[in-house]
Amino acid sequence: MSDDVNRQVLLAERPKAKLEESHFTRRDVPIPEPGDGEALTRTLYISLDAANRAWMSPVATYTKPVEIGGVMDGFTLAEVVRSNDPSLAPGDIVECMNGWQDYGVAPARHLHKVSPIKPLSRWLSALGVTGKTAYFGLLDIGQPKEGETVLVSAAAGAVGSFVGQIAKLKGCRAVGIAGSDDKCRWLTDELGFDAAINYKTEDMTPALRAACPDGIDVYFDNVGGPILEAALFQTNQNGRIVCCGSVSQYDTATPDPGPRGVPGLLVVKRIKMQGFIVMDFYARRQQAESDLAAWIVDGKIKVREDIIEGLENAPAALIGLLAGENTGKRMVRVAPEP
Amino acid sequence: MSDDVNRQVLLAERPKAKLEESHFTRRDVPIPEPGDGEALTRTLYISLDAANRAWMSPVATYTKPVEIGGVMDGFTLAEVVRSNDPSLAPGDIVECMNGWQDYGVAPARHLHKVSPIKPLSRWLSALGVTGKTAYFGLLDIGQPKEGETVLVSAAAGAVGSFVGQIAKLKGCRAVGIAGSDDKCRWLTDELGFDAAINYKTEDMTPALRAACPDGIDVYFDNVGGPILEAALFQTNQNGRIVCCGSVSQYDTATPDPGPRGVPGLLVVKRIKMQGFIVMDFYARRQQAESDLAAWIVDGKIKVREDIIEGLENAPAALIGLLAGENTGKRMVRVAPEP
Known part of the structure; x- marks a missing residue:
């Protein structure tokens, strides 16, 4: 990067099926000037999330679709360079939505100041969107009780690895679904999951029966599609399905139909399926951050970046993340930590 | 009926697709004798419910499948003839599960004594399973707020007609989906629904947009299938889908796949889909019965039998009910009210 240029990665073309590098383009523009009540921030890290792919489709999700020719959206951690608002000063570290560029300008109320922990990357891998998604999704929507079985898909991803570890902390049996034997070993041997299933090599229904001998009480679903359907059939009476994402359906021109068993199994087994977006819980972010930080300091939750x-x-x-390349939280370092 | 014979209708063969009369057979047996703690009851009315068809499939629902060669299951209203339990006396009226026969024997704890209102058929059409299903499903699972839009399918059926009327009582916009213009007129002209859609002649998506200009906040789903899918796409952020049944999927050899939009739309719109069984709420049955009775006496809810x-x-x-023949609560009179 250069100090007087703002490099941007733009969406050149909307992907109709699998995402490719040709869907992006680059451009260098001048560093923008903050207006009244705004601040200029320099991007340190960009969070890569499966949801990024969903934002590229023409249909609005919980956010507007990324515009063609516009800067690619993304959660970021950034350092304040110049501020025209009394609430922020140069050097402050903020969570923001700069997207895929070196610099961003935003109203100060959209920049959430965070404490300068070391390394700062922990704000993306543990305390930020990732950790809070796992925290609120599992605890508030899933409401696991001691002794219950919690299943999570994309379990070796950033959110999934937290969900299983928080489930263990709450006295549950934690079972993960991931896409390689290495990932499965990491879940059981390093993170303390009780069992893990490689969905690429195992037959889901018998594998779920073996890994969840008492059935599934909470299924934290990051993937949708056939894995959701298989899990639904093994879910217990009064089970809860936490709908966090459906990555199996994002990067394809041929999404699956909905899961069989909806709504029939929901009725007969009194199952609750509920979607959520972490931002809806931000009034309680302090509680999540302090719990997560304490668990990490105590070694109860391990973080992988x-x-x-x-x-x-x-x-x-991002293309690699959608293909399941990563273990733990994938992010892009744009500038060195100050 | 004769006084010394117990006529029974049995399941002769499990239907693989559409239910036909040939799936049933009849038999006359002696009137059974109650054992200790049991009572003999005489069936007055059999409730006909779409769920009866689901009970005939080989897969357990919330109850065991009806056995081949066994008496067809069904909710009943019956009169106690002889009792070997101090809690019941001859002449008492009870809700029970005699199924499709003149007489049943059951432990007294399975016989729920009800007050002898006139006509007794109101226990099936209004205060019993029907009314309580609408009451708890809408109010507890759906949680409608004043000013919200409540959509209900199978709206001219027993449960659906109550759901819409209770929604109106709570200050909501009530929209019904039914299968004929006559039913739709009954909903709007007699019951006070704000709008009704004939799903057999109207195109669902534009019809839903027109009938629910502010979107759907609560969808009380009795049918599943394509109507559920269409409603899901018109459901508002933080909407609730009450899963009560999926009659479109019961009486067919080729059930639809699950609804598209599950789980994707649940996530981005933070929708809750939840199934329930009315029996789970029976600890609070008195409250429902007293509210329902008061609304009926006040003319706020109209009942059609x-x-x-x-x-x-x-x-x-039952075959006719599955084909949508009935308006209001369908039941079979087995013996005259005492």
């Missing part, structure tokens, strides 16, 4: 160097590598890094 | 005469006509009556 998968840091890709350089803004220019963001497209390939 | 569709009484079929004679046990021998139960098979045809």
Whole structure:
């Protein structure tokens, strides 16, 4: 990066099926000027999330679709460079939505100041959107009780690995679904999951029966599609399905139909399926951050980061994340931590 | 009926697709004797419910499948004839599960004594399973707020007609989906629904947009299938889908796949889909019965009964109900009210 240029990665073309590097383009523009009540921030890290792919479709999700020719959206951690608002000063570290560029300008109320922990990357891998998604999704929507079985898909991803570890902390049996034997070993041997299933090599229904001998009480679903359907059939009476994402359906021109068993199984087994977006819980973010920080300090939750160097590598890094390349939290380092 | 014979309608063969009269057979057996703690009851009315068809499939629902060669299951209202338990006396009226026969024997704890209102058929059409299903499903699972839009399918059925009327009582916009123009007119002109959609002649998505200009906040789903899918796409952020049944999927050899939009739309719109069974709420049955009775006495809820005469006509009556023949609560009169 250069100090007087703002490099941007733009959406060149909307992907109709699998995402490719050709869907992106780059441009260098002048560093923007903050207006009244705004601040200029320099991007340190870009969070890569499966949801990024959903934002690229023409249909609005919980956010507007990324515009063609516009800067690719993304959660970021950034440092305040210049501020025209009394609430922020140069050097402050903020969570924001700069997207895939070196610098961003935003109203101060959209910049959430965070404490300067070391390394700062923990704000993306543990305390930020990732950790809070796992925290509120599992505890508030899933409401696991001691002794229950919690199943999570994309379990070796950033959110999934937290969900299983928080489930263990709450006295539950934690079972993960992931896409390689290495990932499965990491879940059971390093993170303390009780069992893990490699969905690429195992037959889901018998594998779920073996891994969840008492059935599933809470299924934290990151993937949708056939895995959701298989889990639904093994869910217990009064089970809860936490709908966090459906990554199996994002990066394809041929999404699956909905899961069989909806609504029939929901009725007969009194199952609750509920979607959520972490931002809806931000009034209680302090509680989540302090619990998560304490669990990490105590060694009860292990954090793994998968840091890709350089803004220019963001497209390939997202494509790889959608293909299941990463273990732990994938992010792009845009500038060194101050 | 005769006084010394117990006529029974049995399941002769499990239907693989559409239910037909040939799936049933009849038998006359002696009137059974109650054992210790049991009572003998005489069936007055059999409730006909779409769920009856689901009970005939080989897969357990919330109850065991009806056995081949066994008495067809059904909710009943009955009069106690002889009792070997101090809690019941001859002449008492009880809700029970005699199924499709003149007489049943059951432990007293399975016989729920009800007050002898006139006509007794109101226990099936209004205060019993029907009314309580609408009451708890809408109010507890759906949690409608004043000014919200409540959509209900199978709206001219017993449960659906109550759901819409309770929604109006709570200050909501009530929209019904039914299968004929006559039913739709009954909903709007007699019951006070704000709008009604004939799903057999109207195109669901534009019809839903027109009938629910502010979107759907609560969808009380009795049918599943394509109507559920269409409603899901028109459901508002933080909407609730009450899963009560999926009659479109019961009486067919080729059930639809699950609804598209599950789980994707649940996530982005933070929708809750939840199934329930009315029996789970029976600890609070008194509250429901007293509210429902008061609303009916005040003329705020209108009740329509569709009484079929004679046990021998139960098979045809159920087949007709599955085809959408009835308006209001369909039941079979087995013996005259005492």
